Amino acid sequence: MTTSATDHRAASDAAGSGGLRLLDVSLTLGDGDTAVTALDRVDLTVAPGEFVAVVGPSGSGKSSLLAVAGGLQRPTSGTVRVAGTELTALSDKERTAARRHHIGFVFQQSNLLASLTVREQLLLPLHIDGRLDASARARADELVEAVGLAHRAGSRPHQLSGGERQRAGLARALMTSPAVLLVDEPTSALDRVRSAEAVQLIAEQTHRHGTATVMVTHDTGIMDAVDRVHEMVDGRLS
Amino acid sequence: MFLALRDLRFARGRFALMGAVVALIAVLGVLLSGLASGLADAGISGLRALPVTHLAFDEKATSEQFSRSTVEEEDWRAWSEAPGVERAEPFGNTLANAQVTQGAEKGEQVNLAVFGMAPDSPLAPEPTEGENLRNGSAGIVITREIADLGVEVGDVLTADKSEVRLKVVGLVDDTVSYGHIGVAYTDLDTWRHLHYGLPGELPEAALRQATAVALTLEDGADTSAVEEATATRADTKETTFGASPGYTAESSTMALIKGFLYAISALVIGAFFTVWTVQRKPEIALLKALGAPTGYILRDALVQVVAVLVGATALGTAIGLALGSAMIGKAPFSLSAPVIATSSGLLIAFGVVGAVVAVRRITAVDPLTALGATR
Numbered sequence: 001m002t003t004s005a006t007d008h009r010a011a012s013d014a015a016g017s018g019g020l021r022l023l024d025v026s027l028t029l030g031d032g033d034t035a036v037t038a039l040d041r042v043d044l045t046v047a048p049g050e051f052v053a054v055v056g057p058s059g060s061g062k063s064s065l066l067a068v069a070g071g072l073q074r075p076t077s078g079t080v081r082v083a084g085t086e087l088t089a090l091s092d093k094e095r096t097a098a099r100r101h102h103i104g105f106v107f108q109q110s111n112l113l114a115s116l117t118v119r120e121q122l123l124l125p126l127h128i129d130g131r132l133d134a135s136a137r138a139r140a141d142e143l144v145e146a147v148g149l150a151h152r153a154g155s156r157p158h159q160l161s162g163g164e165r166q167r168a169g170l171a172r173a174l175m176t177s178p179a180v181l182l183v184d185e186p187t188s189a190l191d192r193v194r195s196a197e198a199v200q201l202i203a204e205q206t207h208r209h210g211t212a213t214v215m216v217t218h219d220t221g222i223m224d225a226v227d228r229v230h231e232m233v234d235g236r237l238s
Numbered sequence: 239m240f241l242a243l244r245d246l247r248f249a250r251g252r253f254a255l256m257g258a259v260v261a262l263i264a265v266l267g268v269l270l271s272g273l274a275s276g277l278a279d280a281g282i283s284g285l286r287a288l289p290v291t292h293l294a295f296d297e298k299a300t301s302e303q304f305s306r307s308t309v310e311e312e313d314w315r316a317w318s319e320a321p322g323v324e325r326a327e328p329f330g331n332t333l334a335n336a337q338v339t340q341g342a343e344k345g346e347q348v349n350l351a352v353f354g355m356a357p358d359s360p361l362a363p364e365p366t367e368g369e370n371l372r373n374g375s376a377g378i379v380i381t382r383e384i385a386d387l388g389v390e391v392g393d394v395l396t397a398d399k400s401e402v403r404l405k406v407v408g409l410v411d412d413t414v415s416y417g418h419i420g421v422a423y424t425d426l427d428t429w430r431h432l433h434y435g436l437p438g439e440l441p442e443a444a445l446r447q448a449t450a451v452a453l454t455l456e457d458g459a460d461t462s463a464v465e466e467a468t469a470t471r472a473d474t475k476e477t478t479f480g481a482s483p484g485y486t487a488e489s490s491t492m493a494l495i496k497g498f499l500y501a502i503s504a505l506v507i508g509a510f511f512t513v514w515t516v517q518r519k520p521e522i523a524l525l526k527a528l529g530a531p532t533g534y535i536l537r538d539a540l541v542q543v544v545a546v547l548v549g550a551t552a553l554g555t556a557i558g559l560a561l562g563s564a565m566i567g568k569a570p571f572s573l574s575a576p577v578i579a580t581s582s583g584l585l586i587a588f589g590v591v592g593a594v595v596a597v598r599r600i601t602a603v604d605p606l607t608a609l610g611a612t613r
């Protein structure tokens with residue numbers, strides 16, 4: 001484990017690139033007559049500290065892009081590199097570890113665990129990784145503060161508003177200092193004002209923590225804070 | 239454990255319901271165990287108390303040997319000289335009715351499970367009150383169940399039919415029963431009169447008979463030669479419990495009920511955790527997407543299972559013990575730590591098996607489903 005982690009780091013140094021890199025990535029779902037091309041030869045590079053939005057109608061392959069970039073799904077062909085580690089070359093177990101170490105997800109409608117307080121949501125990723133110590137707790141307090149939830153640190157998801165949940169989800173994703181931050185439809189449960197605030201916050205955190213951030217959305221009215229916008233149509237990225 | 243215990247607290251209503259079911263099953267388990275050992279005590283505690291390893295019966299008596307078997311003096315003599323036999327002595331067993339003819343409860347009818355033995359043999363009782371048996375005295379040593387009817391040391395009982403006068407010389411203050419009847423120990427000659435069941439002198443042949451040869455055998459002794467020579471068959475003491483009236487039927491009924499109870503609890507617990515796990519699927523997918531190995535999630539779920547089962551079983555066992563101790567004396571009921579521990583331990587074990595089958599579906603949850611429905 002230690003050796004392979006070192007190898008990944010060495011590879012990363014050699015490649016000289018952090019961030020996220022998708023090279024010629026295709027994903028075909030199903031087979032035979034029912035096969036659907038979800039991703040069609042996608043190339044995408046996101047540098048550390050860069051905030052990229054991918055827009056497109058539902059069914060265009062946006063979520064598949066996140067699934068492949070986040071190591072949740074293995075592409076049919078092509079390579080995915082996260083912080084210099086080639087995800088597509090890893091076993092399932094190694095990919096799980098890579099998700100834990102390098103990737104932060106912000107899910108649609110935030111996806112918080114019902115029984116945990118905001119603070120505990122943030123501590124969970126580090127507990128999973130066996131690194132729940134004093135510095136983790138300090139970082140959790142810091143991030144709760146940074147997303148403006150200090151007064152809600154002891155609340156459970158059912159006591160939070162949609163915007164608060166989204167911010168808690170963002171703070172959780174940042175807990176492990178991920179190289180790549182993947183954001184799935186962050187505004188689907190929010191009104192216009194809250195949507196703009198949420199995206200603004202993601203942009204701030206991207207720049208502050210130097211994450212390579214990809215946000216997929218079908219909401220084209222929230223692009224002010226984004227560095228770059230790509231459009232996705234039928235699995236192809238422009 | 240990070241999540242499991244917080245989930246327990248958060249969904250405490252649901253877990254409390256489940257825990258209540260497990261606790262009630264545990265109560266039932268304790269009561270059934272107590273009843274089973276109470277019935278066993280009432281059925282065979284007299285036999286269990288005999289300091290022997292085997293009993294040899296007439297080989298022609300293949301069931302209910304204690305009422306059907308008769309052995310002769312030459313049989314126990316042959317047995318005592320056989321290789322591998324440490325001790326062999328005659329043992330008589332018969333059921334008798336008697337009436338108190340002298341004593342505080344004069345006129346009271348008493349059922350006796352009469353055990354006959356030589357007063358100087360190791361089979362003879364050790365009275366906690368009064369004296370031991372003596373040859374030719376027609377004395378009996380009674381046990382608790384008979385004493386509970388008001389019979390005391392010094393009373394005289396008259397047996398029905400044989401009209402033998404039995405003087406109560408001693409008391410063993412313990413539950414010593416056979417076939418749900420309190421045991422009364424007496425010397426062999428008195429036993430023979432009671433067994434023969436007619437007044438007056440016994441026929442010559444009856445004076446040299448007993449029900450069985452009580453044996454203490456060395457480990458692994460081969461007694462086939464003496465069994466053949468005497469036309470008897472030696473059974474281990476534990477095997478002979480089955481020859482006691484009603485014992486096999488009672489214990490197998492109890493075992494059947496307990497078996498069903500464990501199976502039902504495993505199914506109920508399995509069903510609960512199946513529903514719970516299915517409900518948690520989105521959270522499990524989320525945990526996996528966050529990079530939690532399946533082992534982490536399984537461990538977490540199992541901690542929860544064990545916490546619920548152990549807590550609820552402990553509570554149910556405590557309630558069962560409280561109810562059970564109130565039943566002692568009113569029903570054939572006895573509580574022993576190993577029996578209760580086994581019953582509660584099995585309940586937990588079966589529950590864990592049921593729950594493990596349920597939470598195994600955690601392995602099949604796809605982290606991909608944590609992403610939104612926009613795919």
